[in-house]
Amino acid sequence: DGGITQSPKYLFRKEGQNVTLSCEQNLNHDAMYWYRQDPGQGLRLIYYSQIVNDFQKGDIAEGYSVSREKKESFPLTVTSAQKNPTAFYLCASSSTTELFFGSGTQLSVL
Amino acid sequence: AQSVTQPDIHITVSEGASLELRCNYSYGATPYLFWYVQSPGQGLQLLLKYFSGDTLVQGIKGFEAEFKRSQSSFNLRKPSVHWSDAAEYFCAVASSFSGGYNKLIFGAGTRLAVHP
Numbered sequence: 001d002g003g004i005t006q007s008p009k010y011l012f013r014k015e016g017q018n019v020t021l022s023c024e025q026n027l028n029h030d031a032m033y034w035y036r037q038d039p040g041q042g043l044r045l046i047y048y049s050q051i052v053n054d055f056q057k058g059d060i061a062e063g064y065s066v067s068r069e070k071k072e073s074f075p076l077t078v079t080s081a082q083k084n085p086t087a088f089y090l091c092a093s094s095s096t097t098e099l100f101f102g103s104g105t106q107l108s109v110l
Numbered sequence: 111a112q113s114v115t116q117p118d119i120h121i122t123v124s125e126g127a128s129l130e131l132r133c134n135y136s137y138g139a140t141p142y143l144f145w146y147v148q149s150p151g152q153g154l155q156l157l158l159k160y161f162s163g164d165t166l167v168q169g170i171k172g173f174e175a176e177f178k179r180s181q182s183s184f185n186l187r188k189p190s191v192h193w194s195d196a197a198e199y200f201c202a203v204a205s206s207f208s209g210g211y212n213k214l215i216f217g218a219g220t221r222l223a224v225h226p
Contacts (some may be wrong), residue, residue: 004153006153021222029209029211030209031209031210031211040119040218040219042114042200042216042217042218042219043154043200045213048211050210050211056211080194088151090122090153090154091166092154094207094209094212095158095173095209096207096208096209097161097207098144098156098159098207099144099154099156099212099214100156101146101153101154101155102154103151103153104151104152104153106151
């Protein structure tokens, strides 16, 4: 089945540590996105990519980094510069008519 | 700037009762409008969308929504709620939609609880 796979489902970060969240899609979509979700705040855009080897900052990019070396993959790194990383992270890709979402990664701080 | 307001943070209904979730948007031209549903710890699933044409749109799981330009609203409705409808619902707006980058603005969500 086509879709978006995020891993891991749960992730814990220690102080000063960088962690990477995986996102893979087999929908053949060009555009991919990373959103952060906090309770009561809806979804906020971290980064997006329209094509391989190109990506743009969203509304809350500070403390995060991404890469897009393959069309299918768009990993997100939460760096030690992100002081409040605890949140639910959602990866998405878009067709010409809608956004498709992965099942998310819950990141918590130890 | 575009914005989306979902005035109700929490709503509780009895199973079998009707449901209406409110969504108001701020955008000058004709918007592209979406409703998504999210179960706890899961991703978002598209319920329905409005791009143009008939202002009453039908979606999955028995949901419908009506676009009212004069009221800048896109309210979601269901005539009879099932216990499995308990989830969080998000309204979203975009100024355009294509195969490239699409900037969706999401509301803060409405959490629906269903009493047996």
